[in-house]
Amino acid sequence: MGSHTDSTALPEPATPAGRAGLDAILADPGRAVIALDFDGTLAPIVPDPEQARAHPDAVPALAALAPKVASVVVVTGRPAGVAVRYGGFAGVPGLDHLVVLGHYGAERWDAVTGTVTAPAPDPGVAAARAELPGVLDGVGAWQGTWIEEKGRAVAVHTRRAADPQAAFEALRKPLDDLAARHGLIVEPGRMVLELRPPGMDKGVALLDYAREADAGSILYAGDDLGDLPAYAAVEQLRSEGTPGLLICSGSEEVPDLAKKADVVVPGPEAVAGLLRALAEAL
Numbered sequence: 224m225g226s227h228t229d230s231t232a233l234p235e236p237a238t239p240a241g242r243a244g245l246d247a248i249l250a251d252p253g254r255a256v257i258a259l260d261f262d263g264t265l266a267p268i269v270p271d272p273e274q275a276r277a278h279p280d281a282v283p284a285l286a287a288l289a290p291k292v293a294s295v296v297v298v299t300g301r302p303a304g305v306a307v308r309y310g311g312f313a314g315v316p317g318l319d320h321l322v323v324l325g326h327y328g329a330e331r332w333d334a335v336t337g338t339v340t341a342p343a344p345d346p347g348v349a350a351a352r353a354e355l356p357g358v359l360d361g362v363g364a365w366q367g368t369w370i371e372e373k374g375r376a377v378a379v380h381t382r383r384a385a386d387p388q389a390a391f392e393a394l395r396k397p398l399d400d401l402a403a404r405h406g407l408i409v410e411p412g413r414m415v416l417e418l419r420p421p422g423m424d425k426g427v428a429l430l431d432y433a434r435e436a437d438a439g440s441i442l443y444a445g446d447d448l449g450d451l452p453a454y455a456a457v458e459q460l461r462s463e464g465t466p467g468l469l470i471c472s473g474s475e476e477v478p479d480l481a482k483k484a485d486v487v488v489p490g491p492e493a494v495a496g497l498l499r500a501l502a503e504a505l
């Protein structure tokens with residue numbers, strides 16, 4: 224992995240594949256797809272998920288970059304509409320063609336239409352949601368554990384619990400069992416366990432989008448375990464001849480992602496700096 228802290232200069236990727244990815248973006252930006260996760264990558268991690276917002280430098284950097292590349296897409300575990308709201312993405316000059324793939328790709332918001340498209344909700348989510356309070360009670364009184372209602376998914380956050388990691392570990396098996404009873408999967412993240420329908424992940428979403436956009440190169444930036452399938456998608460695209468660059472918005476919470484990245488930066492402010500530097504280089 225390479226590390227990068229200078230917000231005014233382009234990063235030097237640590238791997239030949241990453242260097243080839245960056246070179247391809249610079250050589251033919253009109254065919255480059257720039258894909259980014261939201262929480263932890265564009266938006267700083269905060270204790271209350273409802274208070275997360277894009278870093279103030281992030282949207283201006285994206286708006287400077289977007290007109291110079293094929294497309295910019297946000298790929299997030301959030302509902303697409305929530306990411307659009309918390310990101311402040313709607314109606315921004317330069318982001319007229321932004322796409323937000325929400326719920327790990329199950330939902331899609333297009334800036335061109337301002338609408339979200341989504342499949343029918345999975346009935347297993349409502350059934351699991353109804354049982355969730357009982358399951359949490361059964362595990363013990365985890366003060367500060369919080370349920371996030373996500374519409375087509377439901378998440379249990381432990382960041383504000385007295386011992387976040389202990390609460391996360393204690394909930395893992397009961398939530399795995401609850402998900403299995405209702406045909407759902409558990410998506411683990413940064414102090415969060417989400418129950419959601421199977422069949423979609425950020426890798427599937429990114430591959431589909433890259434093919435739709437006829438990407439000649441791709442950049443993906445993420446920070447969490449849910450971004451690993453997107454990393455794998457970039458590696459697959461590389462193996463098929465499409466150069467790619469993997470950026471990690473680094474944290475002590477998710478060391479595994481940094482190990483696979485071409486460039487590691489210290490959080491959303493540095494991600495925005497990198498996007499700005501890329502826009503200026505194009």
Ligand SMILES: O=P(O)(O)OC[C@H]1O[C@H](O[C@H]2O[C@H](CO)[C@@H](O)[C@H](O)[C@H]2O)[C@H](O)[C@@H](O)[C@@H]1O
Nearest residue numbers: 261262268269270272275299300382413414415
């Ligand atoms: O795919 P992402 O855009 O990274 O979304 C993943 C989850 O992010 C949110 O939770 C995380 O951010 C919160 C706000 O900073 C933080 O409090 C929490 O600990 C993190 O796990 C969001 O609440 C989830 O719905 C997303 O799936």
